[in-house]
Structure formats: structure tokens, C-alpha cells
Amino acid sequence: MNSGTAPPLAKGDAARLDRLFESFQKETERFLGYPVNADFDYSPLFRFLQFSINNVGDPYVPVNYHINTHEFEREVLAQFFALTDAPPDSTWGYCTNGGTEGNMYGLFLARELQPEGLVYYSEDTHYSVNKILRCLHLRNIMIKSRWDGAIDLDDLRETIRIHRDVPPIIFANIGTTMKGACDDIAGINRIFDELAIHRRYVHADAALSGMILPFVPDPPKWNFAAGVDSLSISGHKMVGAPMPCGVALARKSHVDRIARSVEYVHTLDTTLSGSRNGLAPLMMWYAFKTVGVEGFRRRVAECLELADYAVDRLKTLACNPWRHHFSNTVVFDRPSEKIVSRWQLAVQDDIAHVIVMPHVTRARIDQFVDDLEEDRS
Secondary structure (H helix, E strand, C coil): CCCCCCCCCCHHHHHHHHHHHHHHHHHHCCCCCCCCCCCCCCHHHHHHHHCCCECCCCCCCCCCCCCCCHHHHHHHHHHHHHHCCCCHHHEEEEEECCHHHHHHHHHHHHHHHCCCCEEEEECCCCCHHHHHHHHHCCCEEEECECCCCCECHHHHHHHHHHCCCCCEEEEEEECCCCCCCECCHHHHHHHHHHCCCCCCEEEEECCCHHHCHHHCCCCCCCCHHHCCCEEEEECHHHHHCCCCCEEEEEEHHHHHCCCEEECCCCEEECCCCCCCECHHHHHHHHHHHHCHHHHHHHHHHHHHHHHHHHHHHHHCCCCCCECCCCCCEEEEECCCHHHHHHCCCEEECCEEEEECCCCCCHHHHHHHHHHHHHHHC
């Protein structure tokens, strides 16, 4: 707790912070390329910044470090269990510092269950996954993608067939980084059945789409009901948070295989990190309590409607815009570096995208398209 004895900042340092704050305000007005929701207000939680909140250990096991938000974390996890069709009594989870940790956790479980396994992932997979595979020393093969970003099932089938003696570990994208594509989980399961493969593991990276697909009609099969073993969802994306965060969810029977008791903190070591951010689950809990599930349903519908508007506006510039019907990612021809920098766009090869998040307005889309038109002319 603040004792009031900390000396004030020097005048120059205080001015630096003021300039940084003003810069963030300005840059947030032109922020279209990355899946971050800036529409949140956690000011009622600011008082908790005076505490060193640490969610060390398993959120379901008591711990000696009492300044934690495990109770709120469990409520957040229960909400994500419901959104992912997870059986609550046989599913486990914890709040992470973002999608990369959640993906690493899923692949860590896969390695522990299938130590001889071979990981298959598409060329549209997030760049961090290759790094995770190196860290975990997992053998892997990259599979071709279709034009729309989804994994090529023909290439996957043939590659698995060649390596039938090795348990496959599938890293499935549920919303690819650049194109918002969902890998066909049902199709992947059919390949397993066709090749009579019983030892396998499927992890789903649902960083953004994990908070979109539960709210759209007739979504692709993607979650625990579709047979995945673990999945990762980000919290700073569609939910919205001032720091990267998320959840890792997995079948409890898998997690039980890696659990270890730690006397030092009197709890189970079931997570990747030791000390964990206790503010992040508190903020996600607050979002679910204030915005609510129906509020997120409305937000997702509004984002998809505005994404269609963005496609229509960009069509007037003949820059080949398109999107998957279940995604808020609008893909179009790569513009000039001036536009890329000004609007903080994500680009790859000859394409760019805008991601229509809850803070994006029709006026902002109009401003962007007008700016793009002026630049091209």
C-alpha cells in the first residue's frame, strides 16, 4: 500500500510522461491493423493498483500467497468454458499473459502426452509458433495453406499418411493472423478416421475468433465440442484490456499428467509461468460483468456489419477487399508505406488488412478510405 513517501518526478520526467500520454491518445485515433479492442473503461479497478496481486499457481488450489484474484479468475474461466462448449467438470484453465503463452501451453501438453509426436501447422500460422516449436524441441512440418488462409487438407492428409507411425499434433488456426481463416477441424478429424489414427492431439489458436465464433450463426466447428484438446483465447483482443492477457483451456485429464506439488507456495504447479498477473483476470471479470455475454454478442454483430461496410467502401478503390463471413478481418491490396505507417496496418507480401474492433467507427473507416484514395491519386 502506498505510504506517501515516494519523491515526486523531476519536472523533465513528468513532461516526458505527458508527451507519451498525448502520443497514445493521438495514435489510438488511427489504429486499424491489429486485433486490439480499445473500447474499455476499468477506472473502478484503479484502486487495486496499490497492491502486489500475484495469481501464483493453479487457480483451483489454495495458495499461501493470499493477495490474489483466483476466485475471479475461476469465474472468468467458467465463462470461457461456456463459450467454448467445454465440459466444466473435465476442463481446466488459467489466465495467461496472452496468446503466445496459451499456444505454448497447448503444445507443451501435447509434447508431454505424445513425446514422439510430430506437429503439423499451416504456413499462415502466427510467427510465434515456430519459435515455440524450437523452444519445446518439437519435430514439425509446415503444411500449405489455401488461398483464403485455411490449411490445405489434401497436403495435410498426404503428409500425415507418409508419417502414420508418428502421432500427429495439429496446431489449428481458428482465425489466422492475416486473413482470419479457420482451419477445418471436422475435416482434420475425418483424416484421422480415414487413416485409422487414434493417438493424436489438436490444439486450437483462437486468439481473436474465440470471442467471435460463439456469437455468430452457424460458425465453423472449432471448440471442445469439435474435439480439440486445448485452445487459447486472448483477452486484450475482443474483450479489451490495457495489457496483453488471455486464457489457456485444456482437458483436465491432460493437465493432471503434468501437475506437480510445490511446497514453497503450497499449491500445484500446473501453469507455464510461476508468478502471474492478478489484475488481468480481474479486468476480464469486470468486462463480463458490465458488458455481459449479450453485450459482446451485440458488439460482434456490429463489428461484422461494419466490416461489410469497409469492404463496400474499399471496393470503390478497386483494391480487391474481402473477408470471411465469420471474421472481422478485411483483407485488401497492400497500400503505400505512408498509409501503412499512418494507420498502423499489418501487411504481408502484397496484402494488408484492417480489423474492425469495437472502438472502430463508420467515421473512422470513411477517414481511412478517403486517406487511401487521396494517397493513391
